Amino acid sequence: MLPTSHDFASHDFASEHLARSQDGRAQDGRSQDGNAQDGRSQDGNAQDGRSQDGTSHTFAVCARNRWPRLVVTAHLLADDLPAAEELVRRTLARVNAGWRRVPRNDVDFHMQRELVRTYLRGQRRPAARRAARWRVVLVLRYWEGRSEAETAQLLGCSTGALRAHAKRALKAAGTDPAGVRKSLARVAADVVPSVVPLDDLHKRAGAWRRRRTAVVATVCAAVLAPAAFFAVERIGDDGASGSSGTSSDMTSGPIRIVAPGERVKAAPGVEVWLTTDGEHWSEPGNPNNFRGISEDGFTETGARAQEEPVDHLRKPTGAEGADGAAPTAEAAEASEAAGKSEGSGKERADTGRPGLSVAGVNANPADGSHFLTGLYYGVDGDPGRVEVRAGGKKMTASVLTLAGSPGWGVWYVSAPLSAADAKLFLAAVEFGAAGGRGGAAGDGGGSVTVYDARGEVLARSGTGE
Amino acid sequence: MPSNLRRRARRLKQRAVSRRIPLRVRFRRGRGRRVRRLFIAFLVLIATLCGSVVVAYKLTVIPKAHPETVTQSTVFLDDKGAYLGRRGPVDRQDVPLAQVPRHVQDAVIAAENRSFRTDTGVSPRAIARAVVATVTGGERQGGSTITQQYVKNALLSPEQSLSRKAREALIAVKLDRTRSKDEILEGYLNTVYFGRGAAGIKAAARNYFDVDPKDLTVSQGAALASIVNIPSYYEKAGSDPKVTAKLRYRWEWVLDAMAASGAISAEQRDGARFPAFRFYPPGATEGQRQYLIDVAAKEAADRLGITEDQLARGGYTVHTTFDLALQDATNELVKEHPGGKGVRMHTAVVAIEPGDGAVRLLYGGSDYARQPFNDAVNGAVEAGTALEPLTRMKLGAPLAQLPTATAPTPLTLASAYAAVAANGRYAAPYTVTKIIRDGRTVHTARPDVRDVLSEKEALVASKLMAGRPLPASPLGLTYPNVFFTGGAGGGITRRTVWSTGYDSQLALTLALFADRPGKHKQEQEQEQGQGQKQKQKQKQKQTSVPAQLPNEPSPASFAEQTVLRIWNEARSDQSR
Numbered sequence A: 001m002l003p004t005s006h007d008f009a010s011h012d013f014a015s016e017h018l019a020r021s022q023d024g025r026a027q028d029g030r031s032q033d034g035n036a037q038d039g040r041s042q043d044g045n046a047q048d049g050r051s052q053d054g055t056s057h058t059f060a061v062c063a064r065n066r067w068p069r070l071v072v073t074a075h076l077l078a079d080d081l082p083a084a085e086e087l088v089r090r091t092l093a094r095v096n097a098g099w100r101r102v103p104r105n106d107v108d109f110h111m112q113r114e115l116v117r118t119y120l121r122g123q124r125r126p127a128a129r130r131a132a133r134w135r136v137v138l139v140l141r142y143w144e145g146r147s148e149a150e151t152a153q154l155l156g157c158s159t160g161a162l163r164a165h166a167k168r169a170l171k172a173a174g175t176d177p178a179g180v181r182k183s184l185a186r187v188a189a190d191v192v193p194s195v196v197p198l199d200d201l202h203k204r205a206g207a208w209r210r211r212r213t214a215v216v217a218t219v220c221a222a223v224l225a226p227a228a229f230f231a232v233e234r235i236g237d238d239g240a241s242g243s244s245g246t247s248s249d250m251t252s253g254p255i256r257i258v259a260p261g262e263r264v265k266a267a268p269g270v271e272v273w274l275t276t277d278g279e280h281w282s283e284p285g286n287p288n289n290f291r292g293i294s295e296d297g298f299t300e301t302g303a304r305a306q307e308e309p310v311d312h313l314r315k316p317t318g319a320e321g322a323d324g325a326a327p328t329a330e331a332a333e334a335s336e337a338a339g340k341s342e343g344s345g346k347e348r349a350d351t352g353r354p355g356l357s358v359a360g361v362n363a364n365p366a367d368g369s370h371f372l373t374g375l376y377y378g379v380d381g382d383p384g385r386v387e388v389r390a391g392g393k394k395m396t397a398s399v400l401t402l403a404g405s406p407g408w409g410v411w412y413v414s415a416p417l418s419a420a421d422a423k424l425f426l427a428a429v430e431f432g433a434a435g436g437r438g439g440a441a442g443d444g445g446g447s448v449t450v451y452d453a454r455g456e457v458l459a460r461s462g463t464g465e
Numbered sequence B: 001m002p003s004n005l006r007r008r009a010r011r012l013k014q015r016a017v018s019r020r021i022p023l024r025v026r027f028r029r030g031r032g033r034r035v036r037r038l039f040i041a042f043l044v045l046i047a048t049l050c051g052s053v054v055v056a057y058k059l060t061v062i063p064k065a066h067p068e069t070v071t072q073s074t075v076f077l078d079d080k081g082a083y084l085g086r087r088g089p090v091d092r093q094d095v096p097l098a099q100v101p102r103h104v105q106d107a108v109i110a111a112e113n114r115s116f117r118t119d120t121g122v123s124p125r126a127i128a129r130a131v132v133a134t135v136t137g138g139e140r141q142g143g144s145t146i147t148q149q150y151v152k153n154a155l156l157s158p159e160q161s162l163s164r165k166a167r168e169a170l171i172a173v174k175l176d177r178t179r180s181k182d183e184i185l186e187g188y189l190n191t192v193y194f195g196r197g198a199a200g201i202k203a204a205a206r207n208y209f210d211v212d213p214k215d216l217t218v219s220q221g222a223a224l225a226s227i228v229n230i231p232s233y234y235e236k237a238g239s240d241p242k243v244t245a246k247l248r249y250r251w252e253w254v255l256d257a258m259a260a261s262g263a264i265s266a267e268q269r270d271g272a273r274f275p276a277f278r279f280y281p282p283g284a285t286e287g288q289r290q291y292l293i294d295v296a297a298k299e300a301a302d303r304l305g306i307t308e309d310q311l312a313r314g315g316y317t318v319h320t321t322f323d324l325a326l327q328d329a330t331n332e333l334v335k336e337h338p339g340g341k342g343v344r345m346h347t348a349v350v351a352i353e354p355g356d357g358a359v360r361l362l363y364g365g366s367d368y369a370r371q372p373f374n375d376a377v378n379g380a381v382e383a384g385t386a387l388e389p390l391t392r393m394k395l396g397a398p399l400a401q402l403p404t405a406t407a408p409t410p411l412t413l414a415s416a417y418a419a420v421a422a423n424g425r426y427a428a429p430y431t432v433t434k435i436i437r438d439g440r441t442v443h444t445a446r447p448d449v450r451d452v453l454s455e456k457e458a459l460v461a462s463k464l465m466a467g468r469p470l471p472a473s474p475l476g477l478t479y480p481n482v483f484f485t486g487g488a489g490g491g492i493t494r495r496t497v498w499s500t501g502y503d504s505q506l507a508l509t510l511a512l513f514a515d516r517p518g519k520h521k522q523e524q525e526q527e528q529g530q531g532q533k534q535k536q537k538q539k540q541k542q543t544s545v546p547a548q549l550p551n552e553p554s555p556a557s558f559a560e561q562t563v564l565r566i567w568n569e570a571r572s573d574q575s576r
Helices: A010-028 A034-052 A059-077 A081-097 A104-121 A126-143 A148-155 A159-173 A177-188 A198-239 A303-307 A326-337 A419-431 B003-018 B023-029 B031-059 B102-112 B124-136 B146-155 B162-178 B181-191 B201-209 B218-227 B241-261 B266-271 B286-304 B308-313 B324-334 B384-391 B410-421 B455-466 B555-575
Strands: A255-258 A264-267 A270-274 A278-283 A286-292 A355-364 A369-377 A385-390 A393-402 A409-415 A446-451 A457-462 B074-077 B083-087 B193-195 B316-320 B344-352 B359-363 B425-427 B432-437 B440-444 B449-451 B482-486 B496-502 B507-526 B536-547
Touching (some): A059 A081, A059 A104, A059 A177, A059 A198, A104 B023, A126 A148, A126 A177, A148 A159, A264 A369, A264 A409, A270 A393, A270 A409, A278 A355, A355 A419, A355 A446, A369 A385, A369 A446, B023 B031, B074 B308, B083 B308, B181 B201, B286 B324, B286 B359, B344 B555, B359 B555, B384 B455, B410 B425, B410 B455, B410 B507
Parallel strands (some): B074 B316
Antiparallel strands (some): A264 A270, A278 A286, A355 A369, A369 A409, A385 A393, A385 A446, B344 B359, B432 B440, B482 B496
16 A cells, blocks of 8 residues: 555644544543554554555654654653653654664554653662552553553563562552553543654654764773783784794704713614713724824823824814824824724824814725714814715715713714725825825815804815815 | 443454464564573573682692602712613602703793793683684694693693593692792693603703703703603604704794793894704613612612612612723723633623722623623632632631632622722722712711721732732733732633732722533422423523633733723723
């Protein structure tokens, strides 16, 4: 059905309706369901209103329709007319503010409920609240004639509670339902019809909406601010977890700590261990090899010195190569030529400056590789890497050192070398013989280089780059 | 009431009754009420939960530390304090927090629970962060605080369930309120598992870096702190390159955290190098150590009046008299003997301080795994001419029986020689200098000396021993003041050789002997019963009989040369 006279003659309709209802009220004041009838008809209108003016279901229209009736009900609840009107204004202001959430097929109920709530909210003391509740029960139940269920819904309690309220209300009023109706009718008769003050309602609704948003905003802020703070701190902590790139070390070689006397299987059949004196190693057929380190840097006069009378001629092999002591060199070369490692005589190395030595070269007959080992010393802290160059190949040696960064340690590597290359290597590293014997051109016999963790050369012994 | 009105009323009522409010509308009307009820129910639920938590908290008691987790092992050290070995079910020794450097503490805190010093035992933020990290795949920092981990490790038995987690959290909070942070950290550092069989920071520092906790560097401390995360995985660091790389990544992360929180300076951060680790499993050193530990443990238990098992679990630190470097050198020197065909060579070497009794060297076998029997302490070795200088003397107790004994133990004869070296003053050999527990010394050795010979007699004996001409040493070794060799048998049929050298500070004795497997002795044990076959046991006991020493190399010269070399080794150690 199309919208008809309801829109055009709204003003007239309202007053007309009010007049009618006033007459009806005067009539129904005596009958029991006059207002109820009006209420129903109004409800009927509301129902029809939905289908009739489906597009313009605005607050204004609905408010205009119900204003008179709400005023009457409010007057029945409140003491005087100004208070009643104020009550209805407040009610409608709230309804307007929350108009979106009011279901359109049940506007009357929600307005009525809002009225009841507003009325009850206005009561301060518990006794007044109880009396107000009774009044509400009487008005809704016996004057408007609503069902138990509906009244309970309007009040927001269960039907059982409502029945209890009703009983007590009637007892307090001292009459029966009919008497209630009579007294209420008398009050209702005093109601003067008025026009719905839409502007005021709009203003109030706006104010109400603003206040509500402000409250919600403060509550949200109060709750979310600590959470945000919490989250920021958490993120702040995790931010540090990205590893800030430190100095990128060169690939460091395998360096291990050993306890004094701890045997390490350095190669098949070869065991290496350290004592505070220096390096020991054992190989098949040659169990007790030793290369010593001395703290003071000089040969001791005394028992030890008698072993190697020419020891003091041995200079540390530094960066510029060594001036080899001839007799020892020859002796070493002779034993080396036999393919065995250096003898078990004890030898010393100087720990004053960074340096290197080769302690042993041992052939592994099984696969033709040679086991090379020696000491490094004079290093501050632990070395990064020891590189061995022999037979044209570059290898990273394994390193062993005692705990506490003593500044010296053992390097060893198993290299696939021919016997000739091994000889050249030994000659180059231990004695600094350049170019090797036999005049092999090119990079010489070999070298051993100690790098620190940053990749800088700490010590080198041998020939070639 | 007029009848038309009544009729109207009835009709209206009917109409009212017939028009039922649709269900949806009814539902919508009751919505507010339902939401309110739900909300109240929710609040009540929260309140009940909180209440139950409070009640649970009040009912929780902090349990005592689980006995398994606080068991320590007993550690043995040599005379210079170097680590000899340990006895006990777990590798764990307590260390007071004062001996753990601050940067190590900070490293562990940075790795496991950054808010440790300020949180309350549980950290909801840490839990949230762990969840986020798990979801986004970031660096793993567990949701448990250090306090919680300590509770889990040390105070509760190792089940893992949700209720256990809740109990753990409650105990952690209670613990945090009743103990200081330092106490909790100390307990944590002493019980947390670091891998490699090591629980606690002291065992970990030794197993990974062979140092005491107080000597840990910043890098090493950070590495240990990183390992705590997954100890059974990271323990392979150093050998497995993948594990090492992952550990290094985590190590950098820990160091960054330490630098960010100010625990270390930027220079320290830049200067930190990834540390070197020990081998795992460690290289063999046990060959000699177990003999020493056996003897020292027995003596320590005797002195304290407890069983050896109680000693092993008691967390003692036993300082011994042994010189580990000398012991290892002796081991190497003795190995030079090539052995004999068909005979088993035995060498026993004992070095005692005359007048004091401290046993510096006790070599009684080359490999404990093959021969736990200590030749030096328990072996009966025929003395032969080794007792000659003492046969005509009257020795006081406890050496009274010695001159007539045919096969004394090397230890006994060595102590007799030491008595001669000390001008007739016998000192009972001992191996334990002091025992420490919880920082307190519970035992100190006191030399037990008594005179067994008069000075004159001692001098006579000395002269007898020193009278023989000394062969030149091919290696230019120094001779001790008194050098004497004796033994049973002679010529090419030597059965035993005893070689001794001493001066006023050290008395060194070596005994060389051999045996061969003897006849198999069959012992039959028959169980009483119905003669069932399986109850009959046959035991074959391997016996050994003394054998002649092989002549190649000459036993006497080998013994003498070895004694000289050990002597010089000992002397050079002393001079250094």
